[in-house]
Amino acid sequence: MVKLWLIFAQTATVCLAILFVVMTLKPEWLNRVSVAPTTQVTVVREPPPERTSTGAPAPRLATSYRDAVKRAMPAVVSIYTTKEVKRHPFLNDPLFRRFFGNQLDLAPQRSAGLGSGVIVSPNGYILTNNHVVDAADEIEVAVTGGKRYPAKVVGADPETDVAVVRIDANLLPTISFGDDNNLRLGDVVLAIGNPLGVGQTVTMGIVSGLRRSGLGINTFENFIQTDAAINQGNSGGALIDSAGNLVGINSAILSQTGGSIGIGFAIPVSTAKLMMDQLIATGTVTRGWIGVEAQDVTPELAESLKLATSEGVIIAGLAKSGPADKAGMKLGDILVAVEGKPVPDSGAMLNLIAQLTPGQKATFKVRRNSGEADVVIVVGRRPKPVKSEQTEEQ
Numbered sequence: 001m002v003k004l005w006l007i008f009a010q011t012a013t014v015c016l017a018i019l020f021v022v023m024t025l026k027p028e029w030l031n032r033v034s035v036a037p038t039t040q041v042t043v044v045r046e047p048p049p050e051r052t053s054t055g056a057p058a059p060r061l062a063t064s065y066r067d068a069v070k071r072a073m074p075a076v077v078s079i080y081t082t083k084e085v086k087r088h089p090f091l092n093d094p095l096f097r098r099f100f101g102n103q104l105d106l107a108p109q110r111s112a113g114l115g116s117g118v119i120v121s122p123n124g125y126i127l128t129n130n131h132v133v134d135a136a137d138e139i140e141v142a143v144t145g146g147k148r149y150p151a152k153v154v155g156a157d158p159e160t161d162v163a164v165v166r167i168d169a170n171l172l173p174t175i176s177f178g179d180d181n182n183l184r185l186g187d188v189v190l191a192i193g194n195p196l197g198v199g200q201t202v203t204m205g206i207v208s209g210l211r212r213s214g215l216g217i218n219t220f221e222n223f224i225q226t227d228a229a230i231n232q233g234n235s236g237g238a239l240i241d242s243a244g245n246l247v248g249i250n251s252a253i254l255s256q257t258g259g260s261i262g263i264g265f266a267i268p269v270s271t272a273k274l275m276m277d278q279l280i281a282t283g284t285v286t287r288g289w290i291g292v293e294a295q296d297v298t299p300e301l302a303e304s305l306k307l308a309t310s311e312g313v314i315i316a317g318l319a320k321s322g323p324a325d326k327a328g329m330k331l332g333d334i335l336v337a338v339e340g341k342p343v344p345d346s347g348a349m350l351n352l353i354a355q356l357t358p359g360q361k362a363t364f365k366v367r368r369n370s371g372e373a374d375v376v377i378v379v380g381r382r383p384k385p386v387k388s389e390q391t392e393e394q
Helices: 002-025 066-075 094-103 269-282 299-304 323-327 346-354 389-393
Strands: 076-085 109-119 125-129 138-142 148-157 162-167 188-193 201-212 223-226 238-241 246-253 264-268 292-296 313-318 334-338 361-368 371-378
Touching: 066 076, 066 188, 066 238, 076 125, 076 188, 109 188, 109 246, 125 246, 125 269, 138 162, 148 269, 162 269, 188 223, 188 246, 223 246, 246 269, 264 269, 292 346, 313 323, 323 371, 334 346
Parallel strands: none
Antiparallel strands: 076 109, 076 138, 109 125, 125 162, 138 148, 148 162, 188 201, 188 238, 201 223, 223 264, 238 246, 246 264, 292 313, 313 334, 334 361, 361 371
């Protein structure tokens, strides 16, 4: 036993001595010995597809929107307008012309405009903005391929900034209408138009806001806000969803420079279609009217008037012998519902009343003297807006 132990000890000593010599004189020999890696490779697997409520796989996010653009772009047109610029009244004054006539250019001056539009029927009806064609003497529409047609205004509605023009053509490509009520914040949208005359252009963004109002752009406002780039010339063009369906008509931007800063507004397609149908049928838009002026109930106003809630609007003015006045509505009434639909603010009230049919009776619920009352009003026809001289000159 002692002999075996001595042999083991001697062998271990010799091995350690050899290892010491190798480490000292030839350390590179040790690097040639391969050591199996101990680190495990983690495989990242794609998560299982999400399922819809019906159990079907949810659609994947698109990496390209070319199919949507290919579907919608042929129905988007460029609109070119010209109109005569009114001269200052002083130029028609005989005394003024007597002294400065030789130095004045008395020839009529014309200005050119640019916008976009969307073909909505194969026989030439085109949806656009009112401000694109307003006061134009000549309108020309360029379709895909570059062919140009003279156009005429079928009807226009300045209060929503919607207009319909028509060209003498058939078998035109049309756009499919989407549902703006299904839009949600963050949805991808594409703007198609002819910005600054560079040619048909597509820009991409998301829905940044919904039901924007109180901007002072139109009388009736319910805008879709988007950061898709919209510039001069895009007005009247298409705002489409990721499938190529029309969800809005590009209308305006907020900008300190005149160019896009990511705050653009489009008229919802539901509003545009409602106006379009009336304009094509009658050339004008008919709206309900009851003859009231309203003031929003702010939290501060509700507190000062000791109101339990800030819902509704205060009737601050009544047109003498107007529909509301005749029906017994009173100053100070708080209007809370129109035909059962709640009235959160004055903008919503204006839209709800405008949708009523003139000549028909409608029920308005008001709060009065700590109680509630129903006022039945025979709805009147909203008067057409009157342009000021300043607006006409512009």
